[in-house]
Amino acid sequence: MLNQKYVRTLLVGGILCLLMISCKEKKDSRVVIQQKLTPLHKLKEQPMPGEWLAEHKETYQSFETYVNKKPTRLDGGRDKIYIMRIGTFSPAELQIVSKAARYLWLFYGLQVKYVSVPENANFLKDSREREDTGIQLSASLILNDVLAPVLPGDAAVLIAFTTYDLYPRPDWNYVFGLASLKKRVGVWSINRFGCADNPKEFDQVFQRTIRTATHEIGHMFSIRHCVKYECCMNGSNNKYEMDGRPTYFCPECLRKLCWNLKQDEKQHLTRVRSFWINEKNYELIGFYDRSIKAISED
Ligand SMILES: [Zn+2]
Ligand SMILES: [Zn+2]
Numbered sequence: 001m002l003n004q005k006y007v008r009t010l011l012v013g014g015i016l017c018l019l020m021i022s023c024k025e026k027k028d029s030r031v032v033i034q035q036k037l038t039p040l041h042k043l044k045e046q047p048m049p050g051e052w053l054a055e056h057k058e059t060y061q062s063f064e065t066y067v068n069k070k071p072t073r074l075d076g077g078r079d080k081i082y083i084m085r086i087g088t089f090s091p092a093e094l095q096i097v098s099k100a101a102r103y104l105w106l107f108y109g110l111q112v113k114y115v116s117v118p119e120n121a122n123f124l125k126d127s128r129e130r131e132d133t134g135i136q137l138s139a140s141l142i143l144n145d146v147l148a149p150v151l152p153g154d155a156a157v158l159i160a161f162t163t164y165d166l167y168p169r170p171d172w173n174y175v176f177g178l179a180s181l182k183k184r185v186g187v188w189s190i191n192r193f194g195c196a197d198n199p200k201e202f203d204q205v206f207q208r209t210i211r212t213a214t215h216e217i218g219h220m221f222s223i224r225h226c227v228k229y230e231c232c233m234n235g236s237n238n239k240y241e242m243d244g245r246p247t248y249f250c251p252e253c254l255r256k257l258c259w260n261l262k263q264d265e266k267q268h269l270t271r272v273r274s275f276w277i278n279e280k281n282y283e284l285i286g287f288y289d290r291s292i293k294a295i296s297e298d
Helices: 002-040 063-068 091-108 139-150 199-220 239-243 251-261 265-279 282-296
Strands: 080-086 111-114 128-130 134-138 155-162 165-167 177-180 185-189
Touching: 002 251, 002 265, 002 282, 063 251, 080 091, 080 139, 091 111, 091 199, 091 265, 134 139, 139 155, 139 165, 139 177, 139 185, 155 199, 165 185, 177 199, 185 199, 199 239, 251 265, 265 282
Parallel strands: 080 111, 080 155, 134 165, 155 185
Antiparallel strands: 128 134, 177 185
């Protein structure tokens, strides 16, 4: 009897020990990946006057702080990105949204689905007219009255792209986008990103669209502004500062993301690389090649 008890204790202890080792290995492998990727990234430089960090005092959110703060995760089967299009889109603008949807699918590794504007939604309510951009929608009305009531049960987030200009509050001139992290809804305007119908500006509009959407969805998973590296999660005061921001995450933000979504870093990098291969963007293909090589080496 005593022997059996002893054997059982040994067995349970052994299993616990194995579990602890495998948890530690998993944890350590993300640390190692972060370390291997670090030399490929630039530390954030001192901000120039007028840049985001010159005007906003932001604190560094380490991976440990992020995990301890219990970030928003894909609880209860909420594992899809839903996209709504609000307004009239030209064929080129439709192409921007569909390419952005594909990019978000590959970046976040989450299925992307479209949802229509609800028939009874009056998104023009509270809109106002501007001389330069025409009708300007109330971004808060879109979040609260159009998006939040139709948030699908399996949605990680519901985001809307619009061709209308947006304003957040009556005393503000405009805003590129607005998101409610609590309600997991967000709206972004492509109105001020350039003219998608002009072939010379198409790529710029696309790049600004994916930078904004990737950044804001990152916030929806509780990732704060990155102050340590040049990173897609850097804050930016205007579209020109945004243009200088990478489309990719720094090693620490990537670790937060992959830990949160329980994803493999190499698979993330391989997926996003496949997008840039399709786009023939050799600079980014090179960056992803170097990243994959760095984490594959012993
Ligand atoms: Zn932000
Ligand atoms: Zn970062």
